[in-house]
Amino acid sequence: MTRIFHVSDVHFGREDTEAIEWFDRKVQEEKPDAVIMTGDLTMRARAAEFEAAGKWLQSLHVPVTVEVGNHDLPYFNLFARFFTPYKRYKAIERMIEKPLDVKGVAVVPLKTTARFQFRTNWSKGYVGTGALQKTLALAEAVPAGDLIFIAAHHPLIEAGTRATSMTRHGRSALDALAQAGAHAVLSGHVHDPFDVAHEVNGRTVRLIGAGTLSKRTRDKPPSFNEVRIAGSSFETVARFKGEGAVPL
Known part of the structure; x- marks a missing residue:
């Protein structure tokens, strides 16, 4: 069985230290095949926050891919936001939007953040044409028979959580990804876990959201997801700090 830990919204700067230490222990004890981090590593994209995040990810010693969250774009410095938004990611640059091949599972990145949007709330999701085409090309190149997991920060459609993505x-991106053979879209942003099925032209795509390891919890305590894959089937289990595991 292949096991992937799906973690999101750690928000260094507002991180829950005990939750992170708990997650680290689970990684070291259980040795998952990979870790998918779906964004919001930091709270305000400050250099010290990225430094702490980089050290944390590098300490896991398993394959890692990282998506960029809206909190990972410079918040106060508009020049940096528009012209050098990823400069502070240098310590973990090789992990950013990195496709992974893990024992019959292809993890394909999809960018859902934007430096600017024609609406007041730039924290919400946005799928640009270029980003989608890049993801579709990677998905279509996956060997036949492998599962395709798309990794994004924002849920592509709402999944019934208190927080919203409004992507x-x-x-339309979800429809295109389903047509390209995607089996699941893994995301974060809303700080509560979920696993819901979405039907697209007779095909089922699972929408899987991870909770948070920060102090910014919503309806659920700090958590991460464990995705268990056996052949062509998979299940999601939410792992809650201090409260055990719950199938989603």
Whole structure:
């Protein structure tokens, strides 16, 4: 069985130290095949926050891919946001939007953040044409028979959580990804875990969201997801700090 730990929204700067230490122990004890981090590593994209995040990810000693969250774009420095938004990611540059091949599972990145949007709340999701085409090309190149997991920060459509993503072009992107053979879209942003099925032209795509390891919890305590894969089937288990595991 292949096991992937799906973690999100750690928010260094507002991180829950005990939750991170708990997650680290689980990684070291259980040795998952990979870790998918779906964004918001930091709270305000400050250099010290990225430094702490980079040390944390490098200490896991398993294959890792990282998506960029809206909190990972410079918040106060608009020049940096528009012209050098990823400069502070240098310590973990090789992990950013890195496709992974893990024992019959292809993890394909999809960028859902934007430096600017024509609406007041730039924290919400956005799927651009270029980003989608890049992801579709990677998905279509996956060997036949392998599962395709798309990794993004924002849920492409709403999944019934208290927080929302309001991802522009998300539904059409989901339809296109389903057509390209995607089996699941893994995301974060809303700080509560979920696993819901979405039907697209007779095909089922699972929408899987991870909770948070920060102090910014919503309806659920700090958690991460464990995705268990056996052949062509998979299940998601939410692992809650201090409260055990719950199948989603």
